[in-house]
Amino acid sequence: MPAIWSPSLSHGAQQITSSAIRDLLEITQQPGTISFAGGLPAPECFPTEELTAATERALVETPLAALQYGPTEGFRPLREFLVRHMARLDINVPLEQLLITSGSQQALDLLGKLFIDDGAPIAVEETTYLGALQAWRPYQPRFLTLPLDEDGLDVNALARMLEGGAKPRFLYLVSCFQNPTGVTLAPARREALVALASRHGLAIVEDDPYGELSYDGPRTAPLAALDIAMHGELRHVVYLSTFSKLLAPGLRVGWVAAPAEVVGKLVQAKQGMDLHTGSLAQATAYYASCDGLLDRHTPHILAIYRARRDAMLAALERHMPPGVRWTKPGGGMFIWLTLPEQLNAAQLLRAALERQVAFVPGESFFPNGGGHNTMRLNFSHAAPAQIQEGIARLASAIREMIGKT
Numbered sequence: 001m002p003a004i005w006s007p008s009l010s011h012g013a014q015q016i017t018s019s020a021i022r023d024l025l026e027i028t029q030q031p032g033t034i035s036f037a038g039g040l041p042a043p044e045c046f047p048t049e050e051l052t053a054a055t056e057r058a059l060v061e062t063p064l065a066a067l068q069y070g071p072t073e074g075f076r077p078l079r080e081f082l083v084r085h086m087a088r089l090d091i092n093v094p095l096e097q098l099l100i101t102s103g104s105q106q107a108l109d110l111l112g113k114l115f116i117d118d119g120a121p122i123a124v125e126e127t128t129y130l131g132a133l134q135a136w137r138p139y140q141p142r143f144l145t146l147p148l149d150e151d152g153l154d155v156n157a158l159a160r161m162l163e164g165g166a167k168p169r170f171l172y173l174v175s176c177f178q179n180p181t182g183v184t185l186a187p188a189r190r191e192a193l194v195a196l197a198s199r200h201g202l203a204i205v206e207d208d209p210y211g212e213l214s215y216d217g218p219r220t221a222p223l224a225a226l227d228i229a230m231h232g233e234l235r236h237v238v239y240l241s242t243f244s245k246l247l248a249p250g251l252r253v254g255w256v257a258a259p260a261e262v263v264g265k266l267v268q269a270k271q272g273m274d275l276h277t278g279s280l281a282q283a284t285a286y287y288a289s290c291d292g293l294l295d296r297h298t299p300h301i302l303a304i305y306r307a308r309r310d311a312m313l314a315a316l317e318r319h320m321p322p323g324v325r326w327t328k329p330g331g332g333m334f335i336w337l338t339l340p341e342q343l344n345a346a347q348l349l350r351a352a353l354e355r356q357v358a359f360v361p362g363e364s365f366f367p368n369g370g371g372h373n374t375m376r377l378n379f380s381h382a383a384p385a386q387i388q389e390g391i392a393r394l395a396s397a398i399r400e401m402i403g404k405t
């Protein structure tokens, strides 16, 4: 059959590829497979009863707001709630600077649409969230990569890049418990980064879906809060967050706090994308949150995820052969593993799937290639007993591969 549509794909669309994680999700849903692949919350943690009650309230108390077309900026009571919620993190913004999005993923796409032209430089951590790369590739940026260590982004490397004349349209970073490595930008580096942004007029996209999932103490102050403390208003930072990791990703409700000069453009771009985020989901998120569900539910999931993180770290310690290294995150959902140089994580995945255990090979998180011997493990989805079993299976696959090299 002659192709009718595909010869007409735009240059941008030709850059679109399927996400390695979404492809894996299908395999990992087979019974018996232990999955460390997706960034999935534990399904048994979903506050189903509270969300049922909240949906009912939305339909009974505000049926028009829940079912009718709504404002692009979002359901006003939810925005007002989020203004108060963010103030607790010292992110004090007026209501006009807060926009509801269909997950943070949509915010990433909106930012790509607004700020990336063909060949435009974008500064990113190496490694970074692959969903951001997937959102932006159609806009064909040039990724300027910056190294990461256990204290997060190497801000000195960024300083050298900027002093060398690079003018990225923005810097993108996942500032807490990063996806994929689990590392967090250290407080001193945060201060240095905001000061650097101020000196160079740098725009920063701070993606913060995991900050509240802090297992070893209070969370680190967001860059957005430091930006406001330094400038009296949100000036350099566009701040993204979401209900996905705390309540349920199926709601598809996230939010953006943006400098006054950007928020209008974000709203206009969103108008063309989906008019507004689903009204019923927004109203449900609001009625669930307004009577303190986040405060009650967060400690509950923290306890569960902390135990799973500890179970995975203990199992890695116990089973992994010498030469394998991993991060020890203080929160979030991910551990990053580095295999001996001669091993290839994509090949290892085939052997692991035969043993019914899955993970994401690290290559997809490298914007410009590399990382053949790295991989991401999620610890929030599987129960501790499964985590122990899965890591034992994975370690045996790694041993076998080492034996063959």
Ligand SMILES: Cc1ncc(COP(=O)(O)O)c(C=O)c1O
Binding pocket: 039, 102, 103, 104, 105, 106, 129, 131, 174, 179, 207, 209, 241, 242, 243, 244, 249, 252, 253, 254
């Ligand atoms: C760093 C990061 N940003 C954004 C997202 C997308 O989240 P949402 O479900 O709010 O679209 C994710 C999801 O895993 C993520 O890890």
